[in-house]
Amino acid sequence: MRTLATTNLSGPVTEFILLGFPCRREIQILLFVVFSLIYLLTLMGNTSIICAVWSSRKLHTPMYILLANFSFLEICYVSSDVPKMLANLISQTKSISYTGCLLQFYFFFSMCAAEGLFLSVMSFDRFLAICRPLHYPTIMTHHLCAQLVIFCWVGGFLWLLTPLTLISQMPFCGPNTIDHFLCDLAPLLALSCTPVTEITLTCGIISSLIIFLTFLYILGTYCCVLSTVLQVPTGLGRQKAFSTCASHLAVVSLFYGSVMVMYVSPGSGDYHGMQKFVTLFYALATPFFNPMIYNFRNKDMKEALKKWVGGSG
Template sequence: MKTLSSPSNSSAITGFILLGFPCPREGQILLFVLLFITYLLTLMGNASIICAVRCDQRLHTPMYLLLANFSFLEICYVTSTVPNMLANFLSDTKVISFSGCFLQFYFFFSLGSTECFFLAVMAADRYLAICRPLHYPALMTGRLCNILVIGCWVLGFLWFPVPIIIISQMSFCGSRMIDHFLCDPGPLLALACVKDSVIESTSSTLSSLLLFIPFFFIMGSYVLVMRAVLRVPSAAGRRKAFSTCGSHLTVVSLFYGSVMLMYVSPTSEHTPGMQKLVTLFYSVVTPLVNPIIYSLRNKDMKQAMKKLLKT
């Protein structure tokens, strides 16, 4: 394992200290309880969508298969950070090992990258269903759906490994304290002995491309969708189309709004407290509310969830 070295202290350091949310012991316990309940509700909500799609034959369509895979992704995404946060609340040292820090860094960003691609694929599915309804069954086959799902996971996990590996090989000096609840590139690079502008610009470029390419694709898809919906003569048809798209647009707005606030605007403008709150929102709150959004705004999903609860 790589060790951290300090010019003023030759003793080996084998980890970082995640400061998290500094507060008295009672506050730490309260935060632990709140986050633990949130985590359980997130697991239950997303798992219920997976079970509903699996058990209801009417939901064996590309739209709902993508939603079930997205819910599984949300479970993985929230699990990449929350268990360590929970342990951190009860820990006196709040130390995370060097390897543990970079593994969390890799999985958190890879799963977040996968989510960006998933949201784009789900937008493409809605575009085909609404703008090309006659060709939709022939175009969005089960085989293509599986290929798109696998492609999202592969692309997501291949997007960030190179900069992460390079950052992990850097030397870190001085304080090993990270004023965050997870291993984020900004605080990590701030601890580096030598500032590397190439690494910082590479990481920023990859983040920007990851965010903007899928985002503009999603927005372009929905511009075409809205044009098609407005041409539907039936008011009931327009409502149904807006209902199926509304859930996805709400999720896109919540996720991209918070992530862009964090990674697109200048980081120097963000106080550590704001960084933690925004990161907490898109990494913990959005996976919690996504099942609620999809369940409440979709008639078929509501019926499937009621059927699942009665069994």
């Protein structure tokens, strides 16, 4: 049986060892149970949003169509890394093939990029609804909504093609141990046999661009929304407008807060414990909280969920 000790390898690396959470066996089993429960609740919560939107004609609007696609993205997002993490918690080898590692990196970060694009499109939808209410029905049509959904999905996966291609051309000859629970960019770059300054710079620019461009766009749209809301004469109208945006802003804060701590804060990559914790937060906790944020704060969604549960019961 292979051990976790590694290793200068005599040939090219064919697999990596994901150290994950090195601790006593009892603690690993406890983590497995906790993470499994969170994973299942995440799947159930996001699936409930999709089913509620699908079953309620009242929710067949661009806002909720975007939300349903966002929930499906969260299911794919959390499933790209958590099952392997759970398997490694109860496994002795904790290995992942070279191809599997590259695919995990590509799918996880492609969906991370797609999430930023979806959050931007959802903020655009709220901007139109609040700042251009009379033009909203003619601008945000179902046709445009479908185009935006395709843009988010395709854009996220195209954005990561260049980093994937660059990493696949890097030579790995050992050691092959990744002190993480997934194939993240920084640990992979650190394992290259040769200096990869240009690749590191290129990948850093690409990842930073998607983070900052989408974040700045969302920030700009909500500055416009806030300015419009403050001009609403009645307190009730102002409260309704704030309530409409509160759920989306909470999700934006959770996602970008953790991502920026991870990839933008100076020296964040130097502390493996913090690196794992922050990655775990936006990889597992954010998709877990999203359904609760949207379901608890949205009256139409709560009513649709009650009808769906009652109809399926």
